[in-house]
Amino acid sequence: MNITENILNIVAMNSVVLFVVIFLFMLGSSIIGKYLFKKRHRGDDRADDEAKIILGALLSLLFLLMGFILSIAIAGYNAREETEEQEAIAIANAMQNTEMLTQENQIQAYPLLQQYLSTRIAFFNSGTHIYSQSLQNQSIEIQKALWNIAINEANTSTVNGFSLVLSSYTELYNTQARTTASWRDQIPRTAWLLLVIFSVAANYLIGHNIRGLRGRNSLIMMLPLLTTMALFMIAEIDVPGEGVIYVKPDNLVLLQATYQHPAGLFE
Numbered sequence: 001m002n003i004t005e006n007i008l009n010i011v012a013m014n015s016v017v018l019f020v021v022i023f024l025f026m027l028g029s030s031i032i033g034k035y036l037f038k039k040r041h042r043g044d045d046r047a048d049d050e051a052k053i054i055l056g057a058l059l060s061l062l063f064l065l066m067g068f069i070l071s072i073a074i075a076g077y078n079a080r081e082e083t084e085e086q087e088a089i090a091i092a093n094a095m096q097n098t099e100m101l102t103q104e105n106q107i108q109a110y111p112l113l114q115q116y117l118s119t120r121i122a123f124f125n126s127g128t129h130i131y132s133q134s135l136q137n138q139s140i141e142i143q144k145a146l147w148n149i150a151i152n153e154a155n156t157s158t159v160n161g162f163s164l165v166l167s168s169y170t171e172l173y174n175t176q177a178r179t180t181a182s183w184r185d186q187i188p189r190t191a192w193l194l195l196v197i198f199s200v201a202a203n204y205l206i207g208h209n210i211r212g213l214r215g216r217n218s219l220i221m222m223l224p225l226l227t228t229m230a231l232f233m234i235a236e237i238d239v240p241g242e243g244v245i246y247v248k249p250d251n252l253v254l255l256q257a258t259y260q261h262p263a264g265l266f267e
Contacts, residue, residue, distance in 0.1 A: 018230050018243075026224035029200045034208025034220060045249055055205040062198045066230050069195055073238040078184030080247040082241055083179040084124060090175040090253035091117055091169070094146075095170040095259065105149050114150075116142040116172070119257050123179075124249035126241050136180065141174050183240045195234075199227045 007135065098109045116139060123135040146169050154162055206223045236245040 006176050020236065022231050023224060023228040026199060026203045030207035030220050033204035037141060046154040053211060055202065056207060058198065058202050058205060062202050063137050065195055065198060068190055070234050076182065077237050077247065083175065083182050084249055085251050087175045087179060088255050089121055090171040091217060092255055094168040094172055094245050097165045099152055100162060100165050101149070105153050109146060109149050112142050112146050114259060117252060117259065121249045121252045121256060124241065124247060124252065127165050128149040132241055139176055143169065145250055185238055187238050195231070199231065203227060
């Protein structure tokens with residue numbers, strides 16, 4: 001099992017822990033609401049009616065807020081998918097334009113491009129920010145090596161349109177920069193704080209409204225479970241490169257499979 005698979009296994013475990021922690025937190029809020037209000041307001045119909053009015057308004061605001069924040073997370077996910085596609089196109093163009101180099105420089109450039117492709121695939125599959133930063137640094141070093149090869153030949157080359165080689169290598173940096181720009185959490189922490197406060201308050205009031213005199217009511221788990229699933233999905237989509245929902249480098253993997261058979265790419 002390689003390093004990437006080990007990291008993804010750890011991330012999957014962290015996702016399970018995240019789900020369990022959120023669920024217990026929301027369920028605890030409901031249980032507190034059930035027993036605290038039961039002790040203070042048993043038989044108080046007026047308090048029940050007031051709580052129901054507040055709960056209805058709070059749930060409406062909570063679902064509206066969840067929908068808005070989910071749209072932000074999905075927009076960030078789509079942006080990361082787009083940058084992955086752009087990187088695959090840029091690398092493919094660089095591979096094709098490398099044929100304009102001399103045979104000697106091609107022997108140096110092609111292994112570097114293959115290494116660069118593997119590094120970008122590992123980056124999109126990485127599960128920790130520390131590991132991602134290391135891969136980013138490796139990508140930049142390979143870009144520098146490719147640029148030096150192209151610059152050295154450009155000074156003596158008589159090939160028309162050699163600037164295509166330089167521009168394709170430059171595009172490697174540009175696409176990586178766009179990926180880096182999208183490789184951050186899209187949802188502000190203040191928005192997360194507001195969402196958690198609304199969720200806790202809603203579960204708290206649900207616990208009050210569905211409490212039973214006998215102290216047993218399985219429905220008390222319904223909203224905490226649904227709230228947990230919603231928050232978990234938003235968190236998984238928003239965090240780049242981690243969790244069980246992340247942008248998979250399908251285009252890069254396909255390009256790598258093609259690049260392993262040069263005849264399919266360069267003929």
